Amino acid sequence: MSPSPDTIAVAAILIMVVAAYALFGGADFGGGIWDLLAGGPVRGEAARELIDEAITPVWEANHVWLVFILVLLWTAFPPAFAAIMTALFVPLSLSLLGIVLRGVGFAFRHTAERLRMQQLTGALFAAASLITPFFMGTVVGAVATGQVPVHPRGNVLSAWTSPTSILTGFLFVAACAYVSAVFLVPEARQRGHENLTRYFSLRATAAGVITGALAGGTFAELSASAPHVFAGLTGIALPLVAISIAAGIAVLVMLWLHWHHAVWLRATAALAVVTVVGGWGLAQYPYLFPTSMSLAAGSAPKASLVGEFVVAGLALLLVAPGFALLYFLQQQRMLTAADTDAGLRLAAHLEPPTPAQPTAGLAPAGIRVTTALVLALLTIRAIRDVFSPSRPRP
Amino acid sequence: MGTVVHVLAVNPVPARSQMGSSLGFHIILACFGIAFAAVTMAAEWIGIRRGDAAALLLARRWSKVMAVLVAVGAVSGTVLSYEMGLLWPGMMGRFGAAIGFPFSMEGIFFFLEAIFVGVYLYGWERLPPWAHWWSGMPIVVAGVLGAMSVIAANSWMNSPAGYTLSHGKITSVDPVSVFFNASTPYETTHMVLAAYMVTGFLVAGVYAVGLLRGRRDRYHRLGFAVPFTIAGIAAPLQVLMGDVIARFIAHNQPVKFAAMEYVTRTSRDVPEWLGGIFINGHVYFGASIPAFDSILVGFSPHTRVIGWDSVPPAQRPPLVTLIHLSFDLMVGIGFVLLALAAWQGWWWWFHRRLLMTPWFLVPCALSGVAAVAAMEAGWIVTEVGRQPWIVYRVLLVSNAVTPASGVPVTLGVILVLYAILTVVSIGVPMFMSRRWRQGAPAEEEAEQVPYGPAQARAEVSAAGPPAVPRSPDGGPEAR
Numbered sequence: 001m002s003p004s005p006d007t008i009a010v011a012a013i014l015i016m017v018v019a020a021y022a023l024f025g026g027a028d029f030g031g032g033i034w035d036l037l038a039g040g041p042v043r044g045e046a047a048r049e050l051i052d053e054a055i056t057p058v059w060e061a062n063h064v065w066l067v068f069i070l071v072l073l074w075t076a077f078p079p080a081f082a083a084i085m086t087a088l089f090v091p092l093s094l095s096l097l098g099i100v101l102r103g104v105g106f107a108f109r110h111t112a113e114r115l116r117m118q119q120l121t122g123a124l125f126a127a128a129s130l131i132t133p134f135f136m137g138t139v140v141g142a143v144a145t146g147q148v149p150v151h152p153r154g155n156v157l158s159a160w161t162s163p164t165s166i167l168t169g170f171l172f173v174a175a176c177a178y179v180s181a182v183f184l185v186p187e188a189r190q191r192g193h194e195n196l197t198r199y200f201s202l203r204a205t206a207a208g209v210i211t212g213a214l215a216g217g218t219f220a221e222l223s224a225s226a227p228h229v230f231a232g233l234t235g236i237a238l239p240l241v242a243i244s245i246a247a248g249i250a251v252l253v254m255l256w257l258h259w260h261h262a263v264w265l266r267a268t269a270a271l272a273v274v275t276v277v278g279g280w281g282l283a284q285y286p287y288l289f290p291t292s293m294s295l296a297a298g299s300a301p302k303a304s305l306v307g308e309f310v311v312a313g314l315a316l317l318l319v320a321p322g323f324a325l326l327y328f329l330q331q332q333r334m335l336t337a338a339d340t341d342a343g344l345r346l347a348a349h350l351e352p353p354t355p356a357q358p359t360a361g362l363a364p365a366g367i368r369v370t371t372a373l374v375l376a377l378l379t380i381r382a383i384r385d386v387f388s389p390s391r392p393r394p
Numbered sequence: 395m396g397t398v399v400h401v402l403a404v405n406p407v408p409a410r411s412q413m414g415s416s417l418g419f420h421i422i423l424a425c426f427g428i429a430f431a432a433v434t435m436a437a438e439w440i441g442i443r444r445g446d447a448a449a450l451l452l453a454r455r456w457s458k459v460m461a462v463l464v465a466v467g468a469v470s471g472t473v474l475s476y477e478m479g480l481l482w483p484g485m486m487g488r489f490g491a492a493i494g495f496p497f498s499m500e501g502i503f504f505f506l507e508a509i510f511v512g513v514y515l516y517g518w519e520r521l522p523p524w525a526h527w528w529s530g531m532p533i534v535v536a537g538v539l540g541a542m543s544v545i546a547a548n549s550w551m552n553s554p555a556g557y558t559l560s561h562g563k564i565t566s567v568d569p570v571s572v573f574f575n576a577s578t579p580y581e582t583t584h585m586v587l588a589a590y591m592v593t594g595f596l597v598a599g600v601y602a603v604g605l606l607r608g609r610r611d612r613y614h615r616l617g618f619a620v621p622f623t624i625a626g627i628a629a630p631l632q633v634l635m636g637d638v639i640a641r642f643i644a645h646n647q648p649v650k651f652a653a654m655e656y657v658t659r660t661s662r663d664v665p666e667w668l669g670g671i672f673i674n675g676h677v678y679f680g681a682s683i684p685a686f687d688s689i690l691v692g693f694s695p696h697t698r699v700i701g702w703d704s705v706p707p708a709q710r711p712p713l714v715t716l717i718h719l720s721f722d723l724m725v726g727i728g729f730v731l732l733a734l735a736a737w738q739g740w741w742w743w744f745h746r747r748l749l750m751t752p753w754f755l756v757p758c759a760l761s762g763v764a765a766v767a768a769m770e771a772g773w774i775v776t777e778v779g780r781q782p783w784i785v786y787r788v789l790l791v792s793n794a795v796t797p798a799s800g801v802p803v804t805l806g807v808i809l810v811l812y813a814i815l816t817v818v819s820i821g822v823p824m825f826m827s828r829r830w831r832q833g834a835p836a837e838e839e840a841e842q843v844p845y846g847p848a849q850a851r852a853e854v855s856a857a858g859p860p861a862v863p864r865s866p867d868g869g870p871e872a873r
């Protein structure tokens with residue numbers, strides 16, 4: 001049974017919303033990651049301030065895309081939503097934990113007065129930016145590999161702890177860092193920070209290379225773990241994959257040539273992300289869960305889908321101009337983030353640059369990232385042990 | 395062993411507790427999301443229109459508090475969206491197609507709200523005054539409409555409509571009937587009014603404390619009067635609305651109503667119980683007014699009121715004492731708040747002044763907490779009163795709950811996190827206000843406009859004395 005045109009159209013809307021969240025939400029998470037890696041209060045001060053200025057007025061609006069993904073999924077594809085939420089209870093809860101911690105960190109860091117407190121809330125904000133994309137990546141990996149049962153009877157740990165899922169998690173983290181760094185390059189340039197322009201240009205390049213490598217690794221894994229999606233990516237979705245690779249390389253070339261045109265640079269990076277998300281969606285066709293639940297079997301009645309069209313139309317009519325205004329004002333620097341880490345910067349200038357900062361500045365970034373990854377893997381192992389069912393699943 | 399595991403796996407109590415605590419927490423912040431922008435804009439309007447420095451300072455500070463509360467509210471709202479699926483996949487899988495439409499509408503309004511919150515909160519410095527004021531208007535409208543959409547989804551759980559089931563699967567949906575189900579007009583109005591009362595009384599309460607401590611400058615008087623007026627207008631409407639809704643519930647969800655009013659048996663001349671604990675068929679420590687419940691339901695002592703004996707025990711809500719006392723608490727607080735508003739209204743009518751007696755200000759200082767308590771009690775009534783159904787008379791809670799293990803763990807984590815979030819949401823504004831007072835104690839009495847949109851500042855300083863030195867409160871101007 002092939003899906004009806006309404007179903008395909010709503011699925012396309014869903015993929016577009018996912019792409020938007022990957023882009024805008026991803027850039028915000030990436031900002032948190034660069035905040036984490038920026039080093040001690042003195043060394044990381046300028047970078048943190050730029051990240052904060054760029055994210056503060058827009059993060060909440062960017063966050064709404066996620067709510068839209070959830071709502072679209074449960075309205076248009078209720079059985080798939082129920083199955084994902086049941087089988088992937090653990091990674092979804094952990095990604096939610098990240099979102100909550102991020103909110104706490106965000107709400108608090110602008111008002112925390114003492115340096116120590118600011119470092120704590122800043123670290124919370126930054127660490128949460130790592131957790132959320134990683135676990136969302138494992139969720140996407142689990143769906144793409146078709147490991148989510150149609151009628152799960154509880155948590156399915158094997159679904160999101162497969163090598164493909166874990167790799168996808170890392171890919172998400174890297175992609176967020178990449179998008180964010182690319183977006184921050186023109187941001188720094190517009191403010192006339194030559195140092196920061198170079199700083200983020202370098203990081204964008206590094207993150208781009210890592211993202212490319214992880215994407216390649218995930219792609220190779222998919223050939224064995226998700227034959228349907230692999231066939232789609234090398235078949236019907238191949239043009240999109242090719243565009244994504246080309247756009248990714250183009251961004252690296254632009255950065256290499258110091259051609260930091262705000263619109264072109266961002267648009268090309270955005271293209272690289274959007275086409276990958278689109279390619280994934282296309283490669284899954286005609287399945288919600290390859291190959292156990294088809295779009296047709298999992299879709300809601302026609303009127304619900306039509307309702308979602310109306311909502312999408314209204315969103316286009318109302319939300320798009322709003323966003324245009326918000327980003328325009330932000331780019332015109334009409335929106336000033338009040339109470340930027342004034343205390344942090346004050347302290348950074350007053351205090352001598354001691355290496356004895358407790359939260360950061362002890363180890364080089366590479367070692368810290370490696371430690372974080374090892375810790376993440378150990379955490380997953382521990383969670384597996386805790387949550388594994390006491391009896392074999394029937 | 396197998397059966398025991400099965401029974402444990404579908405025990406809905408942890409999931410219900412998690413949903414209840416998440417909702418109970420979020421709803422307070424949601425009130426600020428709905429109504430705080432209106433309160434702030436009222437002050438800003440006075441500020442720009444009359445060149446009132448104190449009003450502009452208030453609006454500006456309130457919007458800083460709003461930034462914190464809205465951030466936490468966005469997060470706790472996301473938690474709820476996740477929990478719809480994480481805790482109740484049995485409902486979302488079956489009825490997501492129906493209940494999804496109001497949530498989708500809410501998504502649009504949430505978007506608009508988030509976008510214009512970004513513009514309003516961070517546009518103080520560089521937008522022209524009236525442009526800035528108007529940038530807040532979409533927040534007010536989207537706040538009300540968004541709340542209505544979410545509450546429409548909750549109403550649908552009380553009055554499911556607009557769908558066809560065959561073999562347990564939804565085969566067709568009418569989104570308009572889903573959205574405008576029988577309960578929607580009552581619940582949405584009730585909640586929007588509640589949001590304005592909670593926000594108004596809470597904010598007014600803060601300044602009532604200031605007035606009690608002797609800070610009686612224009613800044614504190616306005617800080618009290620603006621939110622108190624808004625909440626005071628909502629209070630009588632809310633009491634009227636509550637009366638209408640109670641009668642609606644008596645007809646639409648008679649078993650819930652029976653639990654609210656201790657109606658054990660379907661009969662006439664039903665007494666109205668005030669307070670009281672229900673144990674083994676008897677009401678202890680309660681005061682009863684003969685036949686008054688019948689009069690309230692049908693304006694006549696002979697009105698027949700349906701009792702909970704109309705359904706088998708398995709379909710009756712648990713914890714009737716909790717439901718009844720919550721209902722009484724909500725109604726009682728509603729009347730007290732109405733009386734406070736009426737008292738000040740009377741005084742203003744004849745004296746054009748604010749009441750400054752502690753007999754008035756002390757209850758006002760507590761009015762915000764009372765309004766929150768009333769709202770939470772109301773949610774307990776509607777949510778516990780619907781048990782054991784998640785979708786009234788269609789789906790049982792125990793059939794909707796997730797089979798995934800680990801809910802007790804997430805419940806524990808949520809409780810800890812929400813304790814932290816509560817500290818943040820109360821602590822940060824308190825901390826801000828302390829810093830504001832320390833930073834520039836004289837600022838609140840100053841006639842100039844140290845804050846406010848640039849043009850208004852220019853107009854005022856052209857008319858009045860030159861601007862005072864900027865405050866070191868970490869505001870954008872200070873840098």
